[in-house]
Amino acid sequence: MRVIVLALAAMFLMSAGALTAQAHHSFAVHYIPDKEIDVTGVVKDFHFANPHGVIFFDVVGDDGEAVTWKGETNSPNLLKRRGWSNKSLQPGDKITVHGWPARDGKPMLRVGYVKKADGTILRGQSSAEGIKGLD
16 A cells, blocks of 8 residues: 555646646747847836746836836846845836747737846846847
């Protein structure tokens, strides 16, 4: 009986691991890798949490209406190594986010870097290589 319980537990753990791996998709599934854009707005909220840090920022369009954009970064662990902290971005900060737009056309992008109003650059990616404006 004990062997059956252990075998069932092992099968459950293996299947749970497969579901977790399947849930995390590649960059190219969600973003356009050969198109880079700059979006300027004002920070609404900044989540410095796993699995990815997320920046919510309001961008005023040509029609005068604000649209909330979502910028997805790397994990807080990686961001800390690149100089970020949970205080790096505060509501009201004016920022320009450079990155790769969402494939589905939603106001969302993968963050290459963030440029703050004072000129500070916060890198979302591991190096400047291949990121326009930081080469």
